[in-house]
Amino acid sequence: MSNRTDEFTEVLEVWLQEGRSQEDPERVLDRALARVDATPQSRFGWLSRVFAFTGGAARLTFSAATVVAVAVIGLALVSSRTWLGGPGPGTSPPPSQPSPTPSGPANILGLPPEGAVPSDPSLGQLVLRFASNDIPPGITMWVYADGRVIWSPFLSTPAGVGDAFTGLVEQRLTADGVAALLSQVGSTGLFEDDLVLARDSSGGFFEVDLRSGDRFVRVARYWGGLGVGAPRATDQQEAAIQSILDLFNDRSSWPASGWQDQALSAYVPSSYVVCFGVRPRDAAPGHWTGPVEPAEVWALLPEAAQDLLGAGEPVTDTGAMHADGGCTRVTTDAARALARSFEGSAVQRSRPQSRYFVGYVLSNPTPAWGEIWIQFGPVLPDGVATWLGGG
């Protein structure tokens, strides 16, 4: 038997050595080096990741999500005037909590169902981002040069958006509508340069990023934390901020001629960013190892998940996603398949009823690791993922 095996192996090895005449490694090397010349190295260090958000949409979404997360947690715990809909005086009625849509065997709650058509085109230039929780229950809105207006209604499910809704909705402006909106915001006089202001009473945050050439000008007003040390807004600035808040609060006041399609539809992303982190067994919750070789984590997941993640594209601009361990970008179909690969395995959904947050946890995967977390974030048309973990 062993002779047979040895002989077969010998034949196999001879056969495997054949075919070299077809191979031209020099050509492959030349092509690869040409691409390398145009490819920056990705440095995954935590600090470099944080400070890499020095401009552009990544910084915008990152800071917005951070502020939103802080605001959600802080206000919910401390104040009765919470935009989560607490029963405090002067607040709006609590937004309706979405009841999970019954999902067929092929659907994963929080991910678009099979057959959902991704927003077209997959890429677009972000021209304005507005985020504030001065408009209950809070809103973040992204406006693109192609007319798309994508926004997150936080915790509420607008009527008529359909089963593909996973936390973001989409409307479309005409080109003139986009120009008019930008003009109206820009005409407030606030956007000469980046401006951070403080408010002297507790309340929500306000952020607007307006494209100016190849960069964004940010105007923000915070109370506490991020506003510490910032100058107090003048009456004129307060009035300008209020006019922007009114503009975004009452979108029905936007001229009908500016809309190409005012009806709300679910924003279906073309891709998702999947991020992970590892908590050492002896670390407190919230403390993570920092960057980890992705393959070390993937090797602990079901085989189908390893394949899907292995075929993904490493992501350096992680946007609003928590990226302690690293992130990879996969198509929406692959994201769905990935979520499905976790079913029946030790990888457990973190919040099984959440329509906005698709996250998983694998507990005690190794003697040293207490937990691996994995989170999915929808990628917006500007190519950056956002985080909808509030619900």
Next chain:
Amino acid sequence: MDEGMDTELVIRAQHGDREAFTRLAGMLTARLLGISHRILRDIDLAEDATQQSLVTIWQRLPQLRDPARFEAWAHRLLVRACYAEGQRARRWASGAGLTPGREPVTVDELGWIIDRDELDRAFRRLSFDHRTVVVLRHYAHLSLEELAATLKIPVGTAASRLHYALRELRSAVQADARPVQERATP
């Protein structure tokens, strides 16, 4: 690590030294191309996968914690690139094989003729994982430990995966081939 693949070169490339990376890539490319060609059984796909893996190696070098593990890490990225390329092209089953030829490679003691086409057909029937372990072990001549490190799987898993891959390959060859006596009979 290969003798020529010195750690200093890896570290320099990790810090963005293009010249160091060019030298590293020059040492690696033929080997990576050879592996990918044998896994994918298609020279065009193999070139694309090798090219992509070299770019990914450059991109992600700063994340490599232990430069001494460079080669296993590079092989791992190549395997991933092969998988992605194969998925993209979906041409494994119908792609052109390696050197065509009808002459037998050998005749074993049981009288089974194994020719190139039979081996090629049998190999194409293997799963991606099985192809990978066969190529890494019997073409790249990695030890089981190196194989396990490359694929980030336990040594025992590597051994059993290789065992089942060879068993499947052999069964497929035997199913495809006919005994010499049968062939000789009109």
